[in-house]
Amino acid sequence: MTFPRCTLRYNGSSVVSCSTELTGDDRPSNDRQTATITVGPLDAACVSIRAPRGTLDSNTIVTPACTVRNNSVTAQSIPAGMKVGTFYGRTATTPRIGPGIKCYLTFPPCTLKVTATQVVSCSTLLTSDARPANDKKTDSVIVTESLFEPPPHDGTVPGEAVAKDGISIDPSPLASGLAALRYCLPRAGAAAVNIYNVAGQSVMAQTLAVGRSGVVNLDMRRLSSGVYVVKFRSGDLVATKKLVVQRH
Numbered sequence: 001m002t003f004p005r006c007t008l009r010y011n012g013s014s015v016v017s018c019s020t021e022l023t024g025d026d027r028p029s030n031d032r033q034t035a036t037i038t039v040g041p042l043d044a045a046c047v048s049i050r051a052p053r054g055t056l057d058s059n060t061i062v063t064p065a066c067t068v069r070n071n072s073v074t075a076q077s078i079p080a081g082m083k084v085g086t087f088y089g090r091t092a093t094t095p096r097i098g099p100g101i102k103c104y105l106t107f108p109p110c111t112l113k114v115t116a117t118q119v120v121s122c123s124t125l126l127t128s129d130a131r132p133a134n135d136k137k138t139d140s141v142i143v144t145e146s147l148f149e150p151p152p153h154d155g156t157v158p159g160e161a162v163a164k165d166g167i168s169i170d171p172s173p174l175a176s177g178l179a180a181l182r183y184c185l186p187r188a189g190a191a192a193v194n195i196y197n198v199a200g201q202s203v204m205a206q207t208l209a210v211g212r213s214g215v216v217n218l219d220m221r222r223l224s225s226g227v228y229v230v231k232f233r234s235g236d237l238v239a240t241k242k243l244v245v246q247r248h
Contacts, residue, residue: 008039040073041130046122047102050178051217052084052141057182058115061214064090064107066122066137070097079125082107084141085118091125111214112143166239167232173244177221183232184213191234193218195243198227210234220245 019032050065064082079093088110094103112118123136168182181193188211195204195218203223208216225247232239 008037013038038073041071042076042126042128043071043131043134044076044078044124044126044129045069045071045131045134046080046124046137049120049122049137049139050104052110052112052120053139054180055142055144056112056180056215057213058112058143059213060112060143060182061109061211062112063109063217064088064120064122065217066105067102068094068105068124069102070099071131071134073099075099076126078103078105080105080122081125082120082122084110084112084120085114085116087114109214112141115143117142166237167230167241169230169241169243172242173246174220175246177219179218179220179243181216181218181230181232182214183210183216183234185210185234185237186212187235188212189235191232194231194233195223196229196231203228 014037015034016037017032017034021031025031045068047067047069050067052060052062052064056062064084066080066082068078068080070076070078075096075098077093077096079091081089081091083089090107090110092105092107094105097103118141119138120141121136121138125135129135166184169179170182171179183191185191189209191208191210193204193206193208193216194202197203204218204220206218210216223245225245228243228245230241230243232241
């Protein structure tokens with residue numbers, strides 16, 4: 001049996017009861033059932049901007065990312081919008097996440113073409129959000145002239161030059177969870193990133209589709225303190241860099 005719709009307007013716990021109302025009912029003890037419902041505000045918050053931040057080279061291809069949290073009392077899929085300067089604006093939506101759960105959300109890649117300090121902002125876009133004050137976070141990224149020499153127009157780069165200057169990693173030492181791997185390649189294509197510990201054991205492997213130059217954010221939260229070797233392979237290019245992880 002259903003009843004006319006009800007709009008739940010008040011936050012907090014409420015008692016819900018239902019009773020049969022049969023005239024002359026011989027067993028009134030089984031006429032009534034009760035339950036409790038908790039009503040809370042519909043709310044999503046942008047907790048932090050994860051990328052882009054800091055200082056990056058011009059023409060870097062970065063995957064914008066943020067962390068959002070579901071502050072509602074029910075599971076929600078949370079849409080969000082990311083802006084970088086005046087040249088980038090995209091949206092993305094989290095999978096359905098439970099109350100109080102945080103989610104790392106990524107957006108389509110962005111090429112940092114304008115050399116200047118760019119404002120980065122991210123806002124949750126949940127319809128009927130009861131607390132808009134916590135929807136938005138802002139940060140900035142400094143876009144500088146590229147430290148890499150651009151590949152020549154014919155698409156060829158001397159092998160030794162690429163092997164020497166093809167990648168860089170920062171920060172190193174690394175204390176947080178993300179490391180930025182910058183690369184410059186003779187041509188776009190597939191790339192493989194492998195990370196080895198001092199014993200030569202592979203502790204992380206990732207396959208990527210990359211442009212001729214850009215940046216990849218590597219999630220290093222699983223790695224403990226120590227010294228690692230990052231090996232980057234794309235076509236004929238094989239480059240390695242040392243990475244120091246220092247957990248506090």
